[in-house]
Amino acid sequence: MDKKVNEILARALSGQQPTEAEAVYLLGFPEYSPEATYTRGVGNDVARARTGNTALIFGQIGLELYPCEADCQFCSFGETHTGFSERITLDEETIREKVRAFTKDGDLYVLWLMTMNSFDLDYFSNAVRIAREVAPPQTQIYTNIGDTDYDTFVKLKQAGADGVYHVVRLGEGSYTKIPVERRLKTRADAVKAGLALQDCLEPIGPEHRAEELVERMFKTQADGIDTAGVMKRTAVPGTIFTTSITNLRMAQITAVNALVMIPSDPYPWIPIHEAEPLGLVSGGNSICAETGVNPRDTATDTSTSRGLDVSACRKMLWEAGFTHLAMGDGTRIALTAEYIAERDAADDAEATTAGEAASSTAASA
Numbered sequence: 022m023d024k025k026v027n028e029i030l031a032r033a034l035s036g037q038q039p040t041e042a043e044a045v046y047l048l049g050f051p052e053y054s055p056e057a058t059y060t061r062g063v064g065n066d067v068a069r070a071r072t073g074n075t076a077l078i079f080g081q082i083g084l085e086l087y088p089c090e091a092d093c094q095f096c097s098f099g100e101t102h103t104g105f106s107e108r109i110t111l112d113e114e115t116i117r118e119k120v121r122a123f124t125k126d127g128d129l130y131v132l133w134l135m136t137m138n139s140f141d142l143d144y145f146s147n148a149v150r151i152a153r154e155v156a157p158p159q160t161q162i163y164t165n166i167g168d169t170d171y172d173t174f175v176k177l178k179q180a181g182a183d184g185v186y187h188v189v190r191l192g193e194g195s196y197t198k199i200p201v202e203r204r205l206k207t208r209a210d211a212v213k214a215g216l217a218l219q220d221c222l223e224p225i226g227p228e229h230r231a232e233e234l235v236e237r238m239f240k241t242q243a244d245g246i247d248t249a250g251v252m253k254r255t256a257v258p259g260t261i262f263t264t265s266i267t268n269l270r271m272a273q274i275t276a277v278n279a280l281v282m283i284p285s286d287p288y289p290w291i292p293i294h295e296a297e298p299l300g301l302v303s304g305g306n307s308i309c310a311e312t313g314v315n316p317r318d319t320a321t322d323t324s325t326s327r328g329l330d331v332s333a334c335r336k337m338l339w340e341a342g343f344t345h346l347a348m349g350d351g352t353r354i355a356l357t358a359e360y361i362a363e364r365d366a367a368d369d370a371e372a373t374t375a376g377e378a379a380s381s382t383a384a385s386a
């Protein structure tokens with residue numbers, strides 16, 4: 022074991038943040054090395070100790086799809102490479118049903134509503150209103166939309182939004198047609214309008230150097246953002262990207278991110294994306310259920326493809342050893358095998374009732 026790694030991690034276990042140079046040093050080891058294994062273990066211990074071994078479930082509904090003029094090279098909707106030719110806009114009834122399906126058990130922390138770079142404000146505000154009406158009060162509603170301005174965020178807050186997911190992506194302005202300054206202005210306008218802000222280090226590819234990743238981690242920590250996620254880039258068929266980092270490398274990055282967050286109080290949540298077990302034992306503690314369109318998928322409804330449902334998220338978090346789930350209002354519930362079985366039984370009973378109702382309608386017709 023490298024002596025310097027031992028020293029950095031011993032200090033982290035006693036509550037001391039690594040320096041930027043030390044965080045870069047930790048990321049310099051191959052993900053399969055003993056040094057990376059130890060880093061992942063310490064990242065896991067630090068994050069669990071600071072959060073009471075608590076996890077979160079997020080949910081995202083992709084509301085709309087069209088070939089998108091922002092043309093992000095990593096996204097399946099970018100107009101120059103997308104395989105989608107149709108336009109999809111979920112109607113009110115579908116939005117209502119998808120929100121209900123994700124939030125009916127009351128254990129979703131945040132529901133994100135996602136649309137493309139440009140969007141119709143009346144349509145999107147109405148979707149936020151529906152989500153706020155259908156979801157229980159302990160689930161927060163966040164937007165995941167293109168760049169916009171202060172007045173728009175004021176309207177979305179009035180419609181029921183609590184916060185925004187808005188990130189300066191790695192390669193912003195070169196892999197995308199969006200200048201960094203525009204993303205920063207949108208983030209500032211959202212905060213000015215009274216909305217919470219979530220951050221994420223994304224989308225990470227094999228070409229991203231440790232220095233760049235670490236600089237972003239320290240920026241997120243210094244900004245005091247309460248969500249410091251990590252997401253690897255998916256090599257979506259049709260995009261220019263054909264390679265990805267491994268889940269083990271992503272878990273190593275997640276662990277270093279968890280150590281960089283040590284001075285933050287409260288300690289931020291650390292979502293990992295896409296959901297997978299290695300990151301959840303390396304400092305990650307939040308994963309996302311997904312339905313509707315998805316920029317990392319080529320299916321028009323990701324719940325039939327890459328997207329996990331809420332039940333699968335609960336099980337993955339429990340398998341990773343988390344003992345509590347936090348709600349968007351700060352309350353916590355015990356995450357146990359019995360709780361998961363009860364929720365699944367309720368879902369099965371509801372599906373059976375819906376199936377019987379559909380058969381009886383068909384028989385009467």
Ligand code: SF4
Pocket residue numbers: 089090091092093096097098099100136137138167197316
């Ligand atoms: S990531 Fe968002 S803004 Fe970029 S192409 Fe995809 S939908 Fe458009």
